[in-house]
Amino acid sequence: MPAKILVVDDELPLERLICQQFRKKIRAKELEFIFAHNGLEALDKLQVDPHVDMVLTDINMPEMDGLTLLERLKEFEPKLKTVVVTAYSDMAKIRKAMNLDAFDFLTKPIDFQDLEITINRTLESVQQIKETQRQLQQVQTQLIQKEKMSSLGQLVAGVAHEINNPVSFIAGNLCHAQDYIEDIIKLLHLYQENYPDPVPAIQEEIEAIELDYLTEDLPKLIGSMKVGIERIYQISVALRTFSRSDTTSKILFDIHEGIESTLLILRHRLKASGDRPAIVVIKEYRDLPQVECYPGPLNQVFMNIFANALDALEEAIIKGTIEEVPTIKISTEMRSDAVRVLIADNGIGMTEEIKSQLFAPMFTTKPTGKGTGLGLSISRQIMEEKHGGQLTYISAPGLGTEFIIEIPIQQL
Ligand SMILES: Nc1ncnc2c1ncn2[C@@H]1O[C@H](COP(=O)(O)OP(=O)(O)OP(=O)(O)O)[C@@H](O)[C@H]1O
Ligand SMILES: [Mg+2]
Structure with a gap:
């Protein structure tokens, strides 16, 4: 963009x-001039054009002079x-x-070299x-995001750690409980074989508690508890992988592991809820070498992009613009x-x-409280400045969006 100069002078x-x-600089789009003929006109021009970089103004003009301006x-x-x-004689006004x-200030008649x-x-x-x-704003953005992430990271890592003990x-105990239950059921069967005709009180109780069903269901129940606990365990591992803020230098990292742990954290947003259908995740993972990177910040980039995609899908569902x-x-x-x-x-x-x-910091289309507008600006910074990589995208209204994250395998 050329630098824009507003010239205010009543002499045409x-x-x-x-x-x-x-003319050369104007043609080369280095400079652009706009003109006003008095102070009032200048103020009008500034109102409609907020991109003026400097004002060059005469002092003696009709309607509104340069000093009032x-x-x-x-x-x-x-x-x-x-x-x-x-x-030059107007020293008082210059002062x-x-x-x-x-x-x-410049004195009249204008010396053009001096003007330049x-x-x-x-x-x-x-x-x-x-x-x-720009630098100040960047530092400010970094600080806010760092604060957000470090407290989130600490919280997540802390919770994962706390969950780990009870889970283990x-x-x-579940393994032992399973063994004990099998033993008890075996013993029960032994009783039933050797005492096929129990007293009526026992007979009644067997019917009341539906003993056959119970002995069949109990091991299954324990089995599904084991599946559940295994899942909690995986989540806690994923949470720890996700919040790996432990490394201050780059380490070799499996990108797929990063993506998977981030998806696991967002899983609740993928499920169907109320009128909203489930969101389908299609994965096409190809063989990848491990990559030298900062896993914590990289996962943060995945997180930001997934969260945006989910928001974009939810918005499309609410507005009814999505057919597939x-x-x-x-x-x-x-x-x-x-x-x-x-x-995508x-x-x-x-x-x-x-x-x-x-990618501008604080740019958001989401309601206050929902979006801070920092997600992408910080993600691009993480990709470019921390990893020497790139964050680009393709998007069109109604068609969707694809973000492309590129990470060099070996960092210089
Ligand atoms: N996948 C996407 N589809 C459609 N619009 C998107 C997508 N990703 C980002 N956007 C648009 O870009 C804006 C900026 O995204 P960014 O992630 O930087 O901030 P945000 O999501 O609004 O807030 P937050 O700081 O919570 O991430 C969003 O408000 C949205 O309008
Ligand atoms: Mg976002």
Whole structure:
């Protein structure tokens, strides 16, 4: 984008002179000039065009002079840099302008070389301020996300750890319980063989408790408890894999394990609930080598992208714009020196307008409380800055979205 300069002057020839003087830079799209003929017009132009980088203004003008304009700018656009132009003899006005925070001044008649130097100097300063602001915002985003993730990570790791003990003693005891129950049932059968005609009280009780059914069902019941406990155990392992914030350096990691542990955590969102159908997950995993990476942050990227896909599917279901089965498709593949993970949903998709801001920190289309708008900006940062990888996407409204995560196998 060219740097945009608003020139405010009531002398028309200046407009032509400036266009002529800077025609090369204008053609090369380095500079763009817009013109106003007095302070009032300048304020109007600034209202409709928020992207002006600097203002170059004459002081003596009809309707609203340059000093009044400066006063207004100081109030409404304090960050906008202004250079004033006036006769050298007008030292008093120049001083006044400088006191109103003008960035610099030029004297008339304008020396174009001087003008160019002043413009460059001013734009450099504008650029510097923008860069500092960008950095500040980035640091702020990182801090918020780090805080969010480290407390989430700690919580998850803590819960996983706490669950582990009770799970292992239930699992251990269940095995014994199964043996004991089998013994008791065996003994019961022995009794039944040797005492086929129990007293009426026992006979009645056998019928009341449906002994046959009970002895058949009890081992099955224990079996399904074992399956359940095995599943809890796997979840706790997955939680620990997911929150692996333990590594400060890169380690070799199985990407599929990362994807699976993240999916396990999100499993409750895949199931059907109320009117919402279940979300189908299709996996196309190809053989992949282990990858050198930070597992915790990488899982965080998977998490953010899955969560977005689920939101997009839910939105499409609510709006009734989805005709096929709501699906998330995960594929992995090798590219000469990188691994790629493709995560596609057939949800709501994105308009051009959303796409243009997608990775901007704090950009969200979700209601307050639901989205912070940090998920993708932090994910891209994790991919690019931490892993030297990439995060790209393809999307169209109504058709869905595919995110492509690319991780170099070996990091430099
Ligand atoms: N798979 C997707 N399909 C459709 N829109 C998406 C998808 N992924 C992201 N978006 C759009 O991009 C926006 C920004 O996503 P991002 O993950 O950065 O923030 P968020 O999901 O709104 O909030 P959070 O910080 O909780 O992740 C979303 O609000 C949504 O509009
Ligand atoms: Mg998100």
